[in-house]
Amino acid sequence: MCIEVCPTKNIEEDKIRNKKGYHPARFKEGKKDQEKEQKECTGCAQCGTVCPEIAIEVYHAE
Amino acid sequence: MPNERMLMRGSQVVGEAAVRAGCRFYAGYPITPQNELPEYLASRMFEVGGTFIQGESELASINMTLGAAASGVRTMTSSASQGISLKQEAISFMCGQELPVVIVNMMRGGPGLGNIGPSGGDYFQATRGGGNGDYRTPVLAGANCQELVDITFLAFDIADKYRTPVILLGDGLIGQVAEPVVFPDFINIEKLPKKDWKLDGCLGREARAIHSQILDAQALYDHNMHLKKKYDLITANEQRWEEISTEDAEVVVVAYGTPARLAESAIEELRSEGMPVGLFRPITLWPYPLKPLRELSKRVKKIAVFEFSLGQMLEDVILSVGERAEIFFYGVPGGVITTPDDVAQFLRSINKGDAKIGLRIEV
Amino acid sequence: MNTELTFRKVFGRPETLTDAVTHYCPGCGHSIAHRLVAECIDEFGLREKTIAVPPVGCAVLAYDYFKVDMIEAPHGRGLAVATGIKRVQPDKFVFTYQGDGDLAAIGTAETIHAANRGEKLTTIYINNGIYGMTGGQMAPTTLIGMKATTAPMGRDPRLHGYPLDISRMIALCEGVVYVERCSLASVKHIKQAKKAIRKAFQCQLDELGYALVELLSPCPTNWKMSSRDAWDWTNTEMTKTYPLGVLKDTTGYEAKK
Numbered sequence: 001m002c003i004e005v006c007p008t009k010n011i012e013e014d015k016i017r018n019k020k021g022y023h024p025a026r027f028k029e030g031k032k033d034q035e036k037e038q039k040e041c042t043g044c045a046q047c048g049t050v051c052p053e054i055a056i057e058v059y060h061a062e
Numbered sequence: 063m064p065n066e067r068m069l070m071r072g073s074q075v076v077g078e079a080a081v082r083a084g085c086r087f088y089a090g091y092p093i094t095p096q097n098e099l100p101e102y103l104a105s106r107m108f109e110v111g112g113t114f115i116q117g118e119s120e121l122a123s124i125n126m127t128l129g130a131a132a133s134g135v136r137t138m139t140s141s142a143s144q145g146i147s148l149k150q151e152a153i154s155f156m157c158g159q160e161l162p163v164v165i166v167n168m169m170r171g172g173p174g175l176g177n178i179g180p181s182g183g184d185y186f187q188a189t190r191g192g193g194n195g196d197y198r199t200p201v202l203a204g205a206n207c208q209e210l211v212d213i214t215f216l217a218f219d220i221a222d223k224y225r226t227p228v229i230l231l232g233d234g235l236i237g238q239v240a241e242p243v244v245f246p247d248f249i250n251i252e253k254l255p256k257k258d259w260k261l262d263g264c265l266g267r268e269a270r271a272i273h274s275q276i277l278d279a280q281a282l283y284d285h286n287m288h289l290k291k292k293y294d295l296i297t298a299n300e301q302r303w304e305e306i307s308t309e310d311a312e313v314v315v316v317a318y319g320t321p322a323r324l325a326e327s328a329i330e331e332l333r334s335e336g337m338p339v340g341l342f343r344p345i346t347l348w349p350y351p352l353k354p355l356r357e358l359s360k361r362v363k364k365i366a367v368f369e370f371s372l373g374q375m376l377e378d379v380i381l382s383v384g385e386r387a388e389i390f391f392y393g394v395p396g397g398v399i400t401t402p403d404d405v406a407q408f409l410r411s412i413n414k415g416d417a418k419i420g421l422r423i424e425v
Numbered sequence: 426m427n428t429e430l431t432f433r434k435v436f437g438r439p440e441t442l443t444d445a446v447t448h449y450c451p452g453c454g455h456s457i458a459h460r461l462v463a464e465c466i467d468e469f470g471l472r473e474k475t476i477a478v479p480p481v482g483c484a485v486l487a488y489d490y491f492k493v494d495m496i497e498a499p500h501g502r503g504l505a506v507a508t509g510i511k512r513v514q515p516d517k518f519v520f521t522y523q524g525d526g527d528l529a530a531i532g533t534a535e536t537i538h539a540a541n542r543g544e545k546l547t548t549i550y551i552n553n554g555i556y557g558m559t560g561g562q563m564a565p566t567t568l569i570g571m572k573a574t575t576a577p578m579g580r581d582p583r584l585h586g587y588p589l590d591i592s593r594m595i596a597l598c599e600g601v602v603y604v605e606r607c608s609l610a611s612v613k614h615i616k617q618a619k620k621a622i623r624k625a626f627q628c629q630l631d632e633l634g635y636a637l638v639e640l641l642s643p644c645p646t647n648w649k650m651s652s653r654d655a656w657d658w659t660n661t662e663m664t665k666t667y668p669l670g671v672l673k674d675t676t677g678y679e680a681k682k
Contacts, residue, residue: 001452001652001653001656004653005611005612022451043435045435045436046612048436048437049436049612049615049616050457050611050612050615051457052447052449052451052452052453052454052455052456052457053446053447053456054438054439054442054456054459054460056436056437057434057436057437057438058434058435058436058437059432059433059434059435060432060433060435061430061431061432062430062431062432062433091530091531092526092556092559092560092562092575093559094559094560097559097560097562097574100562100575101560101562101574101575104574104575104576104577105577105578114575116562116563116575116576116585118530118531118533118565119500119501119530119531120531121531144499144500174497174499175481175485175497175499
């Protein structure tokens, strides 16, 4: 759900599988991919809001 | 559905058997491990022109069956453990009102919410009754799916014959396990004995009332005596049990339901080792086959009680056997399944006299 | 220029939630509801004076997920149990967290009467229109036409009656001060749900009366849909039978933006 709601397209499915057999979500570190409309993370925390596992922490850098 | 061998889960088996035995009303509420029964009947009842209702609770469900039973229809409800606890008031009522109904309990680990594993923890609840007043209900216990077919038919017959609720006792294992079964033909509902007490509107006859409330003391006394006579009749005529390899046995295991199956496997193994051990398996837990077991205990000097509870059926064995034989006990509570090996070890230790598993009961 | 960055946490796991990984299915709304409730407990500083009553249902293990005192109640009796707790400990914060079977089927009597008595309790009511834990049987809130294991042809009003709107029934009781229905199936809805839960908590803290928040929740497993489809279904289909919004508000609070 986080991948869908992220407005800056910063989350993707990880290629590896976790213990439960799923491909977990992964934050794309660093690179900005103009083609896929990726922008800098704004810290809006929509990802965390929808995460049913409450697996996401969001920080603002100051 | 032709009478071929079918592979079905225990809970579903009871459903199909009930429908063939003429049951045309079922009300129940979801609870593991018997959900397959209402789920099966949700469509099957419809196919045979009966009624299926998922009640809002177990309490509502049994009161719905009370109404349907009073209307003269063969009815059934089902639940597990704590859901059966909710039904106790209505069971007492139906005993006082002399209404036939079949109540299926797939026992799970308790007390309270417990777990969804099989157990025998509701033995007292079933045989002594958890409702108020002087009543008994016949209790039938099956050990495999084919037997569930037979005792379901039997349950409806006993219920109608004596005008009493009947409890069909299974557990989380037999409710869930799938085994091949063969069903008898559908009975002809029209050919069933007429119920001259049912409430279907007093056209052409005097109005009747069905009630368990009897305010006059003497009248209530008489009614209770009438019920007692009925229970004595059931006790005299409806006991059922099975004996396996008891003719030359020196140790006899007493067990019902799933524990009996485990015991049977253990006995096979021990017999091959030359140990003379047998099985006494009650099928009616009320009326308990006290006399047959008592007779057996005059000859067999070691009685080994094995149950998925902590001393419930043991009391009936003590009642039956008394001091005629040594009584040993191995009880496993609350939702754990032991293996035939555990039972075998219990029996070996009795024979050797060191009782490593289980204990010797002082009567 | 200061090149050192400090990081300020703006979103994370609330203190009141344990670290346990929940057993809920992918896409289920329960854990999101848990997070919202836990955040409110944190924000109001209630953790050490809260006693909660989980349901019999998918959330039966909620006591493994919340760091507050919790007591199991028999199926449906949560509000009766909560009444007992709150009456002898009026200074504590007592809430029930219940599903559609617990609150609106077997617990109907206990629910209506606790609400009618105006007990100073708060209820978080998760409505997913199905019985999850026991494998997908019909609930009182199952939608017309929706298939369930005990309604294999779909819910038919002639056989099964219409979906029950218990929140509206509860709203009719005088002792009830606040009832709102929200959804858990989008960022916007989750944020609105959080506001509603905060308000419902406030009602108890101000001793106004009974408050209930109904949360429409997706159940991908028993609706036999993907998470995405289930979330959409919640917002497009469930809301037709269960429209979102405030069903009762006699609190006098102004809506906080």
